[in-house]
Amino acid sequence: MTIKVELGTTLLARNDELAAEIQYLCEKNKIFLVNIMSSPGAGKTTLLEKTLPKLKERLRVAIIEGDIATTRDADRISAQGVTAVQLNTNGGCHLDARMIYQSMEKLNLAQLDLIIVENIGNLVCPAEFNLGEDLRIVLLSTTEGNDKIVKYPLMFREAQILVVNKTDLLPYTDFDLKELEQDALAINPALQLHYVSARQSQGIDAFAGQLADYALKKAYRRWH
Amino acid sequence: MTIKVELGTTLLARNDELAAEIQYLCEKNKIFLVNIMSSPGAGKTTLLEKTLPKLKERLRVAIIEGDIATTRDADRISAQGVTAVQLNTNGGCHLDARMIYQSMEKLNLAQLDLIIVENIGNLVCPAEFNLGEDLRIVLLSTTEGNDKIVKYPLMFREAQILVVNKTDLLPYTDFDLKELEQDALAINPALQLHYVSARQSQGIDAFAGQLADYALKKAYRRWH
Numbered sequence: 001m002t003i004k005v006e007l008g009t010t011l012l013a014r015n016d017e018l019a020a021e022i023q024y025l026c027e028k029n030k031i032f033l034v035n036i037m038s039s040p041g042a043g044k045t046t047l048l049e050k051t052l053p054k055l056k057e058r059l060r061v062a063i064i065e066g067d068i069a070t071t072r073d074a075d076r077i078s079a080q081g082v083t084a085v086q087l088n089t090n091g092g093c094h095l096d097a098r099m100i101y102q103s104m105e106k107l108n109l110a111q112l113d114l115i116i117v118e119n120i121g122n123l124v125c126p127a128e129f130n131l132g133e134d135l136r137i138v139l140l141s142t143t144e145g146n147d148k149i150v151k152y153p154l155m156f157r158e159a160q161i162l163v164v165n166k167t168d169l170l171p172y173t174d175f176d177l178k179e180l181e182q183d184a185l186a187i188n189p190a191l192q193l194h195y196v197s198a199r200q201s202q203g204i205d206a207f208a209g210q211l212a213d214y215a216l217k218k219a220y221r222r223w224h
Numbered sequence: 225m226t227i228k229v230e231l232g233t234t235l236l237a238r239n240d241e242l243a244a245e246i247q248y249l250c251e252k253n254k255i256f257l258v259n260i261m262s263s264p265g266a267g268k269t270t271l272l273e274k275t276l277p278k279l280k281e282r283l284r285v286a287i288i289e290g291d292i293a294t295t296r297d298a299d300r301i302s303a304q305g306v307t308a309v310q311l312n313t314n315g316g317c318h319l320d321a322r323m324i325y326q327s328m329e330k331l332n333l334a335q336l337d338l339i340i341v342e343n344i345g346n347l348v349c350p351a352e353f354n355l356g357e358d359l360r361i362v363l364l365s366t367t368e369g370n371d372k373i374v375k376y377p378l379m380f381r382e383a384q385i386l387v388v389n390k391t392d393l394l395p396y397t398d399f400d401l402k403e404l405e406q407d408a409l410a411i412n413p414a415l416q417l418h419y420v421s422a423r424q425s426q427g428i429d430a431f432a433g434q435l436a437d438y439a440l441k442k443a444y445r446r447w448h
Contacts, residue, residue: 039264039265040263040372041263041369041372067375068375068376069374069377070374072374093317093346120348121263121376122348123345124346125317125348125349141367143265143393144263144265144266147294147296148264151264151292151293151294152264152345153293166367168396169367169396172392
């Protein structure tokens with residue numbers, strides 16, 4: 001048991017070292033790094049598909065697509081005319097800093113303002129791994145139920161933005177928006193909430209606007 | 225690195241040893257052990273709530289409720305008049321054989337025909353841990369998208385039954401039932417499919433009937 005705990009510590013410490021390297025690279029190039037996480041099927045890729053056209057108007061963007069086995073999501077992102085690095089974990093349940101560092105080596109960092117990492121669909125393990133990101137976004141779809149906040153607390157505690165997706169399906173679910181807000185803010189009082197229907201392109205402008213503002217604020221520091 | 229791999233192997237080998245102990249206990253008591261897995265919010269607990277009244281007519285049932293942090297699901301199951309053992313993983317992303325063995329020690333096994341384990345909401349990690357179960361069920365909700373089969377293949381390859389839930393929301397999604405069936409049977413030709421809307425109690429009779437038949441078949445061996 002002792003050996004296991006120590007190894008775990010070493011593993012996370014090594015991850016934090018690499019995360020610091022990523023932060024250094026992003027600071028040097030004034031790149032804003034975003035980590036998007038959610039359950040499988042909450043709509044991360046659809047949200048990106050709808051958000052990228054808005055982001056592209058103001059920023060130079062690349063996507064790092066985490067996937068267990070396929071290139072489906074990266075193909076959907078490439079179809080938007082945005083560079084997508086495909087990262088296959090071959091069964092692995094989360095992305096770690098080493099994977100992100102290796103993906104960034106394949107990108108021309110001097111030509112980028114924003115990198116968005118789409119993590120593996122999983123509400124548990126990805127929350128434990130620091131990727132050196134500037135911003136953590138968690139996506140929750142209304143069809144998953146509002147009890148997910150209290151059932152998977154770490155993910156919602158570690159995020160700065162919560163995007164509630166599939167609001168178009170609200171009338172057909174028992175999802176309780178009031179309870180969600182109460183539970184989310186009790187766990188994480190600084191959490192910012194967005195309500196969107198990615199499929200129906202609702203709420204996208206406000207979300208994309210906030211993301212672009214954050215990234216531009218960092219990019220401006222190149223000249224000031 | 226070598227140490228890490230060896231430890232992983234030891235960990236899974238130890239898990240398999242305990243899974244064999246569970247199989248022995250279940251065989252001795254002629255208990256049918258079921259492991260239900262899915263993404264967060266796919267509807268495992270709601271499916272159980274609707275299925276339990278049917279199962280109780282024919283069998284003596286107990287539930288082992290895996291949860292990261294709360295007792296919410298166990299409370300919902302207890303409300304059905306069924307014994308529920310609450311198993312909190314304190315952040316852990318899956319259930320392992322040790323946890324199931326310890327939970328079974330709290331149950332009166334001589335008075336049971338069926339134990340259903342509700343695993344942690346996660347399509348990745350739970351698939352890797354053998355619990356000594358007789359049957360693996362994976363639940364997929366239509367709002368998650370039919371691409372989950374190819375994106376999380378291990379889970380669907382290791383299951384014997386796939387329950388497609390939230391069929392009442394099909395008209396509001398892009399879910400493609402034909403593609404789902406093709407992909408599922410390509411990965412796992414023996415997979416049995418059920419279509420249900422747990423919330424609207426559709427398809428529950430057929431699902432509960434099959435589960436009860438399996439469990440009774442094992443229970444009958446007590447006397448024959």
